[in-house]
Amino acid sequence: MPKCMISLSIILLAQAATVDSAAPVAPPPGPPVIASPFPLPVQKGAARPMDYPGNWTTTADYPVAALRANEQGTSAFSVIVDKAGRVKECRITSSSGSAPLDEATCRLVTQRARFFPAVDEQNNPIEGTYANRIRWVLPAVTPPEPGTALTTFIVELDGSISDCSVNLTGATARQLSKLGNTCASTARMDPYKGPDGKPVRKRVTMRIEVMTEAIAAPAPSAP
Template sequence: MSYADQKMSSGRITAIIIVAALHAVLGYAFVTGLAYNVVKQVAQDLKTFDVTEEPPPPEELPPPPPEEVVMEPPPVVSPPPIVRTNVIAPPIVRTVREAPPVVITPTAPPAPPPPPQPKREAVGAKPRSNPGSWATNADYPSSALRNEEEGTTGFRVTVGTNGRVTDCSVTSSSGSSTLDEATCRLITRRARFTPAEDSNGNPITDTYSNRIRWQIPED
């Protein structure tokens, strides 16, 4: 039993080896033939086209090295002989600049002096208050009342530069010395004036004249 099995196994192994060898030969023939056909077809295709490669551009040659310039020394030239000649210097011409003309600008004539102001007229002394207030009924002298003395006394006073009366005199009597004396006394004490002025406006002394009427008041 073991011998038969061993014999069968050897036969089978041999058959498998043969089959494998046949497959390998067929595969090789198939592959070889197929590869040959493919190579042949490719060779025919390559014959149909001429592939020309463009030549590479020519290489640029480096520029030639600059030529060396050989400097030749300048020729030796001897200086010409010195010839001395008497040279007369040119005369010096001096330009004299003329002064510009004097421009005279006429000036306007001076303005005439202002005309003198007209002299003002002298102003006389003027009373600062009403002359009727210088003597009232209350100032009537009692002796003149008893004697029933009445009348008008004319007077003239001198007014100083301060406006006060400096002197008084009776120019016409009332007929009563008592009334005349009372007139100058009251006026000298009460009268005030604006002093007189000359033509330049300076205060000056002046005179003033007037009259006072004395009348016994009715009861």
Template sequence: MAYADQKMSGNRVTALIIVALIHVLVGYALVTGLAYEAAKKVIQKVTTVDIKEEVKKEEPPPPPPKKDLPPPPIVAPPPKVNLAPPPMVTTVSEPPPAPPPMVVLPPAPAAPPPPRFTPKGAQPKGNPGNWATTNDYPSRALREEREGTTSFRVTVGPDGRVTDCSITSSSGHADLDAATCDNVRRRARFTPATDGEGNPTSGSYSNRVRWVIPKD
């Protein structure tokens, strides 16, 4: 406000000086014979000047000094929320499989009637030890003093005679094995096997011959 008053007073002083100068000039003009009308117009023009006080606009107060503020906190953006509805899954149910065709099984065959007789195997007639004796010892095996045991199996026909002979366990000597089957075929006799009706049928028989050199 003091600054504004000082400026306003300076303007008034300037105006007063101008008015004083004008009066001096007017007086000088009157003295020098200038036209009265011209001097009147000048005086009227000067005196009618409105001296308006300049009103200084109040300047806005300076902004407050900026304070060093801490940096704003870092805020993570919110997670994106998928608002779209989930895709619609259409489940097509397959029709149930057709049942398998019904299989009609034939009835089980009737069990055979129980046999009227108990089946029996072939039985040797006489003593099997007589089928092969020391007199049947192969001469070469006897000279070389070879001994051993031969196991055999024979097939017996419905007539009780041996139809086949096979070695099931060798004595380790081919001539002793061959002598075993030769003598059994020649000497063995059997009561044939019978079936459930009591009829003779084929059967089998197993045994062994021990070849031992006789002592004098």
């Protein structure tokens, strides 16, 4: 089985355990929280966020590797902001203790954060700095409900993926309903090979079925 297929199964299972799009009103612990959500006091050489820093990360951004390892913590970061207000460089100044969380912190801040650039005495834009922290909190775990997730796609001769679709049925569909990006995120894998060693096209069907059953409570232990 190609490695990407295994990764796809892991993502499906992780989402089933952590995402419940039908959950009422009260959100789970998270998303990751920017420790100082509002613009910091203006300082010489300091850039200021254009938008609410708490929007730079969401629960869906939680790295799968960190979820599987049950990792959480606070990643402190510092960025250099160019004259156009974009992040030029990001570094972790205090680790969360999790490499995936630290990596995600700088990657997401670099991609999403936009700033009013720092200015000099003549009010001309200059390179500036900004520092903050992201507190990563493990999302609440929702038990999977009965249902199926059927994923189909074609692995082309060059390893690209085509005709990809995810069909969700049963109660678990509401937990897996945010998997619409699965096909887009699995864009390529090693092609299948025929007996002569040449690439061949194959259609792949993966079915994940969730079943639950009531069981009796364990008997009380003897005194």
